[in-house]
Amino acid sequence: MTEKKKILIVDDNEDLVQVIRFILEAHGYETYEAHEGIRATEMAHKIKPDVILLDINIPAGSGETVLKNLQKHYETDKIPVIIISGIDDDERIKKILDAGAKIFLQKPFENQEFLAAIVSVLS
Numbered sequence: 001m002t003e004k005k006k007i008l009i010v011d012d013n014e015d016l017v018q019v020i021r022f023i024l025e026a027h028g029y030e031t032y033e034a035h036e037g038i039r040a041t042e043m044a045h046k047i048k049p050d051v052i053l054l055d056i057n058i059p060a061g062s063g064e065t066v067l068k069n070l071q072k073h074y075e076t077d078k079i080p081v082i083i084i085s086g087i088d089d090d091e092r093i094k095k096i097l098d099a100g101a102k103i104f105l106q107k108p109f110e111n112q113e114f115l116a117a118i119v120s121v122l123s
Contacts, residue, residue, distance in 0.1 A: 004030040005122060008049040010040040010066065011084065012058045016107075020053065020084075023111055029118075037061020041069045044076045051121055056085040056096065064096060071100045080121035084109065 007024055011017050012035045021031045032047055034040040036059040044052060052070070056063035063083065070076040083096055086107040093104050103117045 004028060005050040006030045006032065006047055007118070008040065008043055008047065008052045009033045010035075010037075010052060010058060010063070011055040012036065013055070020114075023114070024118075027115060035059075037063070037066045040066050044070055044079065045073070048075065049079060051118055052079055052081045053084050054081050054101070056083060056087055064099065067096065067099050067101060082117050082121060084114075 007029050009017050009020050009031060010033070011020075014035070017033050017035070021033065024031050032043055032049065034043050038060045040052075040054070040058070041061070054063045054066060063085065067081055070079060070081065080102045081100065082103045082105060083101045084105045084107060087093065088106070097104055102121045105114060105117055
């Protein structure tokens with residue numbers, strides 16, 4: 001039996017986290033969640049997820065800060081990060097992708113687009 005892929009969901013919108021968790025677990029992924037930046041960084045080091053879903057606007061350290069912190073450490077710098085955010089600033093999105101995020105998904109997103117992004121970074 002293959003081990004389930006671990007996905008860390010980082011978002012302060014608890015309703016959205018529950019929806020994402022439901023979708024991912026229905027597709028065989030193991031999920032973890034953090035609702036603020038410092039906790040997200042700690043959890044990434046502890047559980048070493050296969051993918052991190054990261055919102056930009058979170059308390060206690062923005063998503064950009066979390067991304068920078070993950071990129072600085074050899075234990076977490078290879079974990080693919082998918083940004084899920086409502087920001088609509090092309091310049092800022094480009095900066096986030098240049099900083100190491102693999103994919104940027106605009107909220108609200110379609111489930112198929114969301115799942116395709118996860119499959120894409122895992123392969």
